[in-house]
Amino acid sequence: xxxxxxxxxxxxxxxxxxxDTGDFIWKKDVSNNVKAGSVAGSLKNCRxxxxxxxxxxxxxxxxxxxxxxxxxxxxLSNGEWPAQSVQFVDGNTTNLKISNxxxxxxxxxxxxxDGRRSYKMSKDxxxxxxxxxxxxxxxxxxxxxxxxxxxxxxxxxxxxxxxDRHGNIRVLAVDHCHKTGKIRELLCYACNSMLGQARDNxxxxxxxxxxxxxxxxxxxxxxxxxxTGLADVCTDYGDNPCAER
Ligand SMILES: [Zn+2]
Numbered sequence: 001x002x003x004x005x006x007x008x009x010x011x012x013x014x015x016x017x018x019x020d021t022g023d024f025i026w027k028k029d030v031s032n033n034v035k036a037g038s039v040a041g042s043l044k045n046c047r048x049x050x051x052x053x054x055x056x057x058x059x060x061x062x063x064x065x066x067x068x069x070x071x072x073x074x075x076l077s078n079g080e081w082p083a084q085s086v087q088f089v090d091g092n093t094t095n096l097k098i099s100n101x102x103x104x105x106x107x108x109x110x111x112x113x114d115g116r117r118s119y120k121m122s123k124d125x126x127x128x129x130x131x132x133x134x135x136x137x138x139x140x141x142x143x144x145x146x147x148x149x150x151x152x153x154x155x156x157x158x159x160x161x162x163x164d165r166h167g168n169i170r171v172l173a174v175d176h177c178h179k180t181g182k183i184r185e186l187l188c189y190a191c192n193s194m195l196g197q198a199r200d201n202x203x204x205x206x207x208x209x210x211x212x213x214x215x216x217x218x219x220x221x222x223x224x225x226x227x228t229g230l231a232d233v234c235t236d237y238g239d240n241p242c243a244e245r
Pocket of ligand 1: 153154155156157158187188189190191192
């Protein structure tokens, strides 16, 4: 049986990728022979499917998987596995510098100030392929969900305000059941992460509420204003729920 792909976090924990040199280094000991700080990956010769040419590709073995290094480079640079196969701009399959990698079929070159060319899918294409690949829904389906939720998270009922690492406001995440894969609703990054961190465990989430209540109650007991019991503990989770009234 084919193992599921490792997550960005799992790979990033073990492997460091240098986008300027194309080198991969182990961040931790992975076996008795392979120690943290050593170079990751080994070259394998493969015959190209259409041209029949034999070329060398770097593969990295980890956690029972054999990962193509160009895909790992893409994952560690972009935070997600490439939606398309990764190609080599100069045709040299051992040149794993990020400037030499591009996704097939998406050739809109981005030339940065230092003259380096990189190839990226458009934002729309990324969203399209991400949605299709991971959730099986189209951009139109997403837009319909967004409209029906009035652009707000289904848990905190706020629009997304968090920014991604490029400083752009995030889009609401497509929340899905991790057991069945069924799509639920759109959630903001914080609420979606909260469910993920709690592993969708309702007991954990309820226990967290009880925990907050308990400490809020004990905070209020230390408050000089008269308290008559739990019923007086503020339940108005406004901007400043602990303000004296
Ligand atoms: Zn939310």
